[in-house]
Amino acid sequence: xxxxxxxxxxxxxxxxxxxxxxxxxxxxxxxxxxxxxxxxxxxxxxxxxxxxxxxxxxxxxxxxxxxxxxxxxxxxxxxxxxxxxxxxxxxxxxxxxxxxxxxxxxxxxxxxxxxxxxxxxxxxxxxxxxxxxxxxxxxxxxxxxxxxxxxxxxxxxxxxxxxxxxxxxxxxxxxxxxxxxxxxxxxxxxxxxxxxxxxxxxxxxxxxxxxxxxxxxxxxxxxxxxxxxxxxxxxxxxxxxxxxxxxxxxxxxxxxxxxxxxxxxxxxxxxxxxxxxxxxxxxxxxxxxxxxxxxxxxxxxxxxxxxxxxxxxxxxxxxxxxxxxxxxxxxxxxxxxxxxxxxxxxxxxxxxxxxxxxxxxxxxxxxxxxxxxxxxxxxxxxxxxxxxxxxxxxxxxxxxxxxxxxxxxxxxxxxxxxxxxxxxxxxxxxxxxxxxxxxxxxxxxxxxxxxxxxxxxxxxxxxxxxxxxxxxxxxxxxxxxxxxxxxxxxxxxxxxxxxxxxxxxxxxxxxxxxxxxxxxxxxxxxxxxxxxxxxxxxxxxxxxxxxxxxxxxxxxxxxx
Amino acid sequence: xxxxxxxxxxxxxxxxxxxxxxxxxxxxxxxxxxxxxxxxxxxxxxxxxxxxxxxxxxxxxxxxxxxxxxxxxxxxxxxxxxxxxxxxxxxxxxxxxxxxxxxxxxxxxxxxxxxxxxxxxxxxxxxxxxxxxxxxxxxxxxxxxxxxxxxxxxxxxxxxxxxxxxxxxxxxxxxxxxxxxxxxxxxxxxxxxxxxxxxxxxxxxxxxxxxxx
Ligand code: HEM
Ligand SMILES: [Cu+2]
Numbered sequence: 115x116x117x118x119x120x121x122x123x124x125x126x127x128x129x130x131x132x133x134x135x136x137x138x139x140x141x142x143x144x145x146x147x148x149x150x151x152x153x154x155x156x157x158x159x160x161x162x163x164x165x166x167x168x169x170x171x172x173x174x175x176x177x178x179x180x181x182x183x184x185x186x187x188x189x190x191x192x193x194x195x196x197x198x199x200x201x202x203x204x205x206x207x208x209x210x211x212x213x214x215x216x217x218x219x220x221x222x223x224x225x226x227x228x229x230x231x232x233x234x235x236x237x238x239x240x241x242x243x244x245x246x247x248x249x250x251x252x253x254x255x256x257x258x259x260x261x262x263x264x265x266x267x268x269x270x271x272x273x274x275x276x277x278x279x280x281x282x283x284x285x286x287x288x289x290x291x292x293x294x295x296x297x298x299x300x301x302x303x304x305x306x307x308x309x310x311x312x313x314x315x316x317x318x319x320x321x322x323x324x325x326x327x328x329x330x331x332x333x334x335x336x337x338x339x340x341x342x343x344x345x346x347x348x349x350x351x352x353x354x355x356x357x358x359x360x361x362x363x364x365x366x367x368x369x370x371x372x373x374x375x376x377x378x379x380x381x382x383x384x385x386x387x388x389x390x391x392x393x394x395x396x397x398x399x400x401x402x403x404x405x406x407x408x409x410x411x412x413x414x415x416x417x418x419x420x421x422x423x424x425x426x427x428x429x430x431x432x433x434x435x436x437x438x439x440x441x442x443x444x445x446x447x448x449x450x451x452x453x454x455x456x457x458x459x460x461x462x463x464x465x466x467x468x469x470x471x472x473x474x475x476x477x478x479x480x481x482x483x484x485x486x487x488x489x490x491x492x493x494x495x496x497x498x499x500x501x502x503x504x505x506x507x508x509x510x511x512x513x514x515x516x517x518x519x520x521x522x523x524x525x526x527x528x529x530x531x532x533x534x535x536x537x538x539x540x541x542x543x544x545x546x547x548x549x550x551x552x553x554x555x556x557x558x559x560x561x562x563x564x565x566x567x568x569x570x571x572x573x574x575x576x577x578x579x580x581x582x583x584x585x586x587x588x589x590x591x592x593x594x595x596x597x598x599x600x601x602x603x604x605x606x607x608x609x610x611x612x613x614x615x616x617x618x619x620x621x622x623x624x625x626x627x628x629x630x631x632x633x634x635x636x637x638x639x640x641x642x643x644x645x646x647x648x649x650x651x652x653x654x655x656x657x658x659x660x661x662x663x664x665x666x667x668x669x670x671x672x673x674x
Numbered sequence: 675x676x677x678x679x680x681x682x683x684x685x686x687x688x689x690x691x692x693x694x695x696x697x698x699x700x701x702x703x704x705x706x707x708x709x710x711x712x713x714x715x716x717x718x719x720x721x722x723x724x725x726x727x728x729x730x731x732x733x734x735x736x737x738x739x740x741x742x743x744x745x746x747x748x749x750x751x752x753x754x755x756x757x758x759x760x761x762x763x764x765x766x767x768x769x770x771x772x773x774x775x776x777x778x779x780x781x782x783x784x785x786x787x788x789x790x791x792x793x794x795x796x797x798x799x800x801x802x803x804x805x806x807x808x809x810x811x812x813x814x815x816x817x818x819x820x821x822x823x824x825x826x827x828x829x830x831x832x833x834x835x836x837x838x839x840x841x842x843x844x845x846x847x848x849x850x851x852x853x854x855x856x857x858x859x860x861x862x863x864x865x866x867x868x869x870x871x872x873x874x875x876x877x878x879x880x881x882x883x884x885x886x887x
Contacts, residue, residue: 148687222688227688228687228688229687229688230688231688231698231702232698232702233687233688293706293709296705297702297705297706297709298702300702300705301698301701301702301705302688304701305694305697305698305701306688306689306694331705331706331708331709331712332708332709332712333712334709335709335710335712335713335716336712336713336715336716338713339713339714339716339717340716342825342829343717343720343825346821346825347821350806351805351806352805352806352817352821352824352825353805353817353818353821354720354818354821354822354825359805359814359815359817359818360724360727360728360731360814360815360817360818361724361818362723362724362727365720365723365724369716369719369720372716642690
């Protein structure tokens, strides 16, 4: 192994009774914990449940769309299914997933801190999340909402006959949890870095979570106010967006997308961080252009606030506005492209190992590239006028949010699984699952590009028979995809009991989180770490990765 | 008087130094206030759009608000900010009596604000200024103005109430010596209070002075 890796004398497993998992036992020790690592696991449990619920709605939709006629769901039930799917997947699964599970667990470890800045606030924010989620589930049980996740007015305020108030309330409350977590993360990164951990020594995952938190703090309140306005209009009949009394429904779209475009970056920026860690480790390379990666993240966070109008090209906004938003959408794609190129350049002359996390990461890069490029199609006004509100848009954002962000979540979970649980996952199964996710995903969503381009509108439960072949492909692919999501849950659970015990640093990765036992002790580090060099020291800066003295590849991780 | 020995001043879990630990409360609150700014900015943007669209109607509607109550409340709130600032400074300097008195005065001013606001709301309801059937004004978009009036002042009053709750808790804790005066909470509560004040500084001209020039 290269000398650039600082090896400190650390025990592989913590002394009994010191591991955060076993230091205290009993249900109360979990529900009242302020340990960021345990709270991360609380989030994991809750978010997994929401993933199942959102997934169930998706299954219902894919079954319905198998044939051109309505057989499983009525039009109204279909509306409720895709609304529930969207609301749960966006606000209760994707948006909190990487920040609240991996971010919560890793942020303090990666910067050498004992915990987040406000441990009790962290627990509180989990409870707020649970309250919000319960309300969302109540919405479903009470009969659902039929407006779509976008809550467009005047549908949501005057016409919808579902439980809009409860759904808006659920999302509103979840916002408090998001903001509290983001404030916690930002304060932690500013004030709790270990000695020597300068800003430009932070791992890219930390940068990504930091930038995401800034977007969360600034965008989420706008959504909160918009929902409050809808709430007031619907509940108290106060005119705000009502065109009959001087209101303007388009204003709602502006305010909503002012939140929701940044929100799509809240969903994808954290995965950029995960992928950077994975690619560097499994290519045994320093990240190419580290500082550019940092600036790209910050650039996306900033310019992401300026492009919301690309969701409104056909809303009747002025041509000048259309052109400006189109131009800015192209500008926001530049840093995304920089990141893709830099990941590829990191692979160049790397010692690439195709372990499961790396397969997920490579899948991410491919799917994200397709999603990003089709974003540029949509940002071109003439193309968008043709394909807006079709399955082309559906395919575009699923490529990024599901193909990209969910791959990153699974890859990150596999990569840090030994750190979180102290057990190694079974590599063969994991590789199989990773490959299956890529193919299952492509089977499901690539046909949507085609049918969208051919004119299949989104949000319909019946369609003309010409499109059936594409829908059948998508539904069949969804079966594979569902299996690829379930499989890791199976082998992760298996590994908890039968998995091999993990050493402190099974992947010989850099990063402070690997410089402590697996699983970490309650205090994270026995001796507080001191940082003396830049991240990703996989090889000396002036020489390439050590090709000749490459360590033998051990798929089950390095065993002492 | 020395608070160093008091339990609340001890170093808590993630922190390596007391100075950092103190800094965090203020820092976190500033970040949170960034969030609050965007919250109100969203509604104020809506107000700005409609006021540009319906400037005549908005002016006519704004003339119906009670500028006497509004001005009185502005004065009350500005004074409360003064006492709050004095309380925070007093806490920092360890002056217990001053801190307690100023916190109590702040709470009194805050309650006075809410009472005045209550009278104003009652008058508004009597004058049928609540949007909906039977609304008093003819102008088409006057209802939109009053939609924002109720919403903005309501949300502001809610923020005031939260501020009062926090200040009340601090007063009680300081009085029972449960919380050392050096706790960063006093400064943080002050920051929040001033922010709520600043929101009002925006609302006052937009809701009361518009249409009266
Ligand atoms: C690379 C830069 C990107 C560009 C230029 C871009 C462009 C666009 C455009 C123009 C639309 C509107 C299409 C229409 O409604 O007609 C759109 C929709 C959408 N995009 Fe992107 N996009 C980009 C990245 C992303 C990312 C990173 C995500 C998510 C993580 C995302 C998620 C979405 C979603 C959710 C919608 C559809 C919202 C809806 O109507 O329900 N996009 N995108
Ligand atoms: Cu967008």
